[in-house]
Amino acid sequence: MTNGSPAPETITLPATLDALAAISQFVATAAEATGLDSRTTWQIQLAVDEAATNIIQYAYPHHTPGDLIMTWATATSAVTITLRDQGCSFDPNNVPPPDLLSPLEERQVGGLGIYLMTRLMNEVRFNFDPQLGNVLTMVKYLQHDEAEQISVLPLHGRLDAQTAPHVNTQAQRLIEAGTRCLIIDLEQVDFISSSGLRILLIIRKELMILGGELRLAALSPRVREVFDLTGFAQVFAIYPSVAAAGPTACDG
Numbered sequence: 206m207t208n209g210s211p212a213p214e215t216i217t218l219p220a221t222l223d224a225l226a227a228i229s230q231f232v233a234t235a236a237e238a239t240g241l242d243s244r245t246t247w248q249i250q251l252a253v254d255e256a257a258t259n260i261i262q263y264a265y266p267h268h269t270p271g272d273l274i275m276t277w278a279t280a281t282s283a284v285t286i287t288l289r290d291q292g293c294s295f296d297p298n299n300v301p302p303p304d305l306l307s308p309l310e311e312r313q314v315g316g317l318g319i320y321l322m323t324r325l326m327n328e329v330r331f332n333f334d335p336q337l338g339n340v341l342t343m344v345k346y347l348q349h350d351e352a353e354q355i356s357v358l359p360l361h362g363r364l365d366a367q368t369a370p371h372v373n374t375q376a377q378r379l380i381e382a383g384t385r386c387l388i389i390d391l392e393q394v395d396f397i398s399s400s401g402l403r404i405l406l407i408i409r410k411e412l413m414i415l416g417g418e419l420r421l422a423a424l425s426p427r428v429r430e431v432f433d434l435t436g437f438a439q440v441f442a443i444y445p446s447v448a449a450a451g452p453t454a455c456d457g
Contacts, residue, residue, distance in 0.1 A: 220261045220273040220290060228257050228275060232286075235277040239284060241347075244416045249286065249345055252325040255318040256288050256341055264292025264339065283327075284345045291338040295331060324380075324414055354383060354417070355451055359390040364401030372401075376408045385417030388450045392423035397431050409441065418442065422450040 216231050218224040229250050236246040257273060265271045274289040323329050328344035356379045360372060379387060387408065391397075409419040420442045424432065432438040444450035 214278075215274065215276045217272055217274045220257075220265055220270045220292070222258075222261055224261070224273065225254060225257060228253060228273075231275065232277070235279075236284075239279045241284070245345065245347075248325045248414070248416065249284065249343075252322045252343055253286060253288070255321050256343065259295075259318055260288060260290045260292065260339070260341075264290045264295070282347055284347065286343045286345075288341045288343075289337055289339065294333045295339050321414070324411060354385040355388070356382075356384040356386075357388045357390055357447055357451075359393065361393040363396040363398075364391075364394050364404075365396065365398040366400035369400045369404040373404050373407065377411075380408075380411060380415070380417075385412065385415060386420070386451060387412060387417070388420045388422055388444075388447055390422050390447050391428055392425070392447075394428055395425060397428050399435075402431070402435060402437055405437075405441065420444060420450040422447045 214231075214235055216228070218227055232250045232253050233246060236249060241249075253275070257275070260273050261270070271291050276287045276289075278285045278287075319329075322343065326343040327346045328342070330342045332340045332342070334340060358372075358375055358379060362368070364372065376387060376389075389405070389408075405419070405421070412419050422444045423446050424443060429438070429443075432441070432443070442450075
């Protein structure tokens with residue numbers, strides 16, 4: 206990984222869907238020059254693609270597309286990407302968060318792009334400047350404190366439709382704080398329903414997007430039977446105890 210702070214690189218393209226391939230290649234080239242690994246490169250490519258697609262589809266009238274200006278700047282501890290356009294002003298607060306808990310057929314479309322950007326990048330900032338237009342800044346940290354990346358979340362009682370949202374909130378707080386290897390201690394859980402399984406899948410998917418992983422520990426026989434019946438025992442990494450699940454297991 207580069208230790209210097211090279212000058213920012215900039216690319217200007219028409220805000221059309223044809224530009225997405227060139228934008229992805231620009232990210233790949235800059236990431237390779239920076240020395241990023243393939244997973245980090247993929248995360249940035251996806252975040253940038255989501256941002257650029259929003260600009261292309263919503264910033265300008267379809268019959269008169271304007272420009273999209275993207276800048277990549279590398280520092281010792283972070284990569285900063287900015288995307289600028291002169292289109293309609295954009296306020297992310299007007300975009301409702303995506304529904305990740307309802308069945309797929311009942312979910313409202315929208316919000317997933319911004320959601321992915323905020324999960325894939327460490328910082329996402331939207332600003333509007335009368336001269337610069339819309340300015341989106343995304344930052345990806347290149348170094349982390351490993352001690353902060355491993356967390357244990359102990360659960361108790363039932364993991365069902367009532368308690369699942371609270372578990373998700375607890376997990377999201379840990380992820381936002383930097384956890385990338387999350388060990389969920391199920392020793393004190395005596396009941397798990399399909400809603401509980403679904404929330405564990407959501408947490409697992411989010412960690413995987415960030416290059417992390419979810420590990421389950423100390424399942425009681427009844428809870429383990431639910432995993433076996435549904436085939437989820439083949440999906441999750443399951444360990445007999447918290448000690449067996451990490452931190453060494455997370456490093457591997």
